[in-house]
Amino acid sequence: MALSSFTTPSGFLLPSIHSAPPFFTEQPNPRTQAQFTAQWTRLILTYARHRKLFMLRVEDAEVAGGDWDEILRNERINRRILPSHLSxxxxxxxxxxxxxxxxxxxxxxxIIYWRTPEEWADALHAWAVATGQLNTILTFYEIADPPVPSPLSGIPIPLLRRAVTFLVKSNRAQIISVADGEGVRLFAAK
Structure with missing residues (x-):
């Protein structure tokens, strides 16, 4: 079977390496394994960005029909990544x-960093500026689950915390204790 790229039902273009059976198993040769690991990492990051997925679990390697199924399996060549390899x-x-x-x-x-915490910090600050949220106290929940979808919709709270930490260090945010947990006040860039 010739290696070929393939477009998944979600519209993601799988690289041709995804149709190579050895890609789905750990390789005994360290150099080959390092190359495959780099390709798997790139594939996981780009797929997570494409689908806006944040969490990857070892169990996802065993779940047919899950969010990650399109890349963790290749039914055309009857291969899937094993949980130990995904781990x-x-x-x-x-x-x-x-x-x-x-x-x-x-x-x-x-949590998969298809955007780094620093990039999420910039996205959070840009969102606050664009929506007039500067100097407003917002809970982490309001940011992660806003009434109007935003680039931050669905962001896991631990990742949001890391992003806020970068904003605090650059004097663009302050963490505030609020009745139902923590909140943040965002400031204009200095």
Whole structure:
């Protein structure tokens, strides 16, 4: 079978390497494995951005029909990534700061950084400026689940916290205690 790219039902273009059976198994040759790991990482990040997915769990390798099924399986060649291989990929992504285990102190689920926390901080600040939210106290929930969809809709609270931390360090935000948890006040850039 010739390697070929393929467009998934969600409109994502899979690279041709996705049709190579060895791509779905850990390789004994370290150089080959390093190349495949880099390609898997790029594939996971671009797919997460395409589908606006934030969480990847080792169990997703076993769930048929799940959010990640289009890339973790290739029914055309009867292959799927094994949970142990996906776990290894997540470890590598966390080590290179392209993901973070969530909750911390476990290694079965991770937030995928298809945007870095710094990029999310800039997106949050730009959203606050565009919507007139500067100097307004907003709960993390209001930002992550706004009444009008925004670029921040669905962002996990731990990732939002990391983004806010960058804004606090640059004097563009302040964390505020509110009745139902934490909030943030965003300031104009200085």
């Amino acid at each position: 290894s990929l997540l470890d590598t992504m966390v080590a290179s700061e392209q993901a973070a285990f969530e909750p911390p102190k476990q290694s079965r689920a991770a």
